[in-house]
Amino acid sequence: MTVVEVVRSSLLGDVAHGFLGRAGGVSQGIVAGLNVGLGSGDDPEHIAENRRRAVTAVAPGSRLATVYQVHSADCVTVAEPWPDDARPHADALVTDRPGLALGILTADCAPVLFADRKAGVIGAAHAGWKGAIGGITDTTIAAMERLGADRSRIAAAVGPCIAQQSYEVDEAFRDRFLAQDAAHTRFFVPGMPERWQFDLEGYVVARLRGAGLTRVEGLGLDTYAAPERFFSFRRATHAREPSYGRQIALIALA
Template identity: 70%
Template structure:
């Protein structure tokens, strides 16, 4: 079995964190690899084992905490872990408690990890286009501030997600972003008639910078184009596959 691949961001230094892909897991079939998605139609025991492997690769002594993701702008503050079957509906988590590993799962959407090293506050956000447009990263920064973080001291990294070259959208999608801010046009490139290519990673990084985050790093990894490394909802959809896996990104306090 392959080892779990852990991608790290320079902005976090030696703090425990990681953006994982599909390598090193126990799942088979269309979700073969390190599938951590509880709603992927995978064997629940296998998913739990994959989650344990993922957590051990990032922060072996921490307790993994995730949410029931619904493509919202909701962020929850974690004081103590909850069981997987009692996850609140939200798309971001923050904490100032040691021993917790905050995780988000993705399959083309952008995973965002955040930290204020001085304040000892961390966050993780799941930013698909809907959540990013609705302000999930803004909500995460605000929730971190409520725990004592300063937004100018926060560093963030945007992990593997679908890249502009792989992300075709229709004219209505583009119009929605342009109506909110004409400057959003920079995140679109011409495509086939009545379509465009959308830069999700660039847009998420822009929202973080616009919120006053001190440093933002982009990993520049395309989930759609790298089948051997990452799960992709859109790739599975285009191929008519019956299911798709999810990868995890997570961060903990040292």
């Protein structure tokens, strides 16, 4: 059996966490590997087993909590996991409860894991471009502070996501970011005619630092360019595949 690959951030220290990819799962076909996406059309038993393996690899014995992700800036506070069919519509979770594994699913969007070790507060956010520009990382930090965290202590890591060299966007996309702040031009470099390459990870890292976090790390892993390692929505779209897998990022308190 292939071992589940767990990518960790040195900034999050001994807090149980990990960014996972395709390795170590039971799914087959175009979603082969550790696919955890309930909306992928995969066998539900495979998804359940993949989720079990993911939690076991990162935080054995923890109970998994995820949300129905909608590219929003909404964050929920978790006290107990909810059934899969009752997941709240949101794009981030925070908790101060031991034994809960907060999970964020991605397939090119940026997963962000947060921890204030002293306060015993953690968070996880799904930062696609819509959520990122909408302030999902800001609302996550604010929700952590309501649980007793202090942003001067919060560490954050941005996991595998689509990299600038793989992320082509049009003028209208770029204009949205420049309308927010003209300085955001630094996250775009020219590509094909009337096209730009967008640095999602760089933008998310900048948002985190702009919110007052001093301990921020971007792992620099491109989901699009590593088909054997990560799922990618854009790669699947370019290949005209009927579906795509999702990987998971997890964080938990002991």
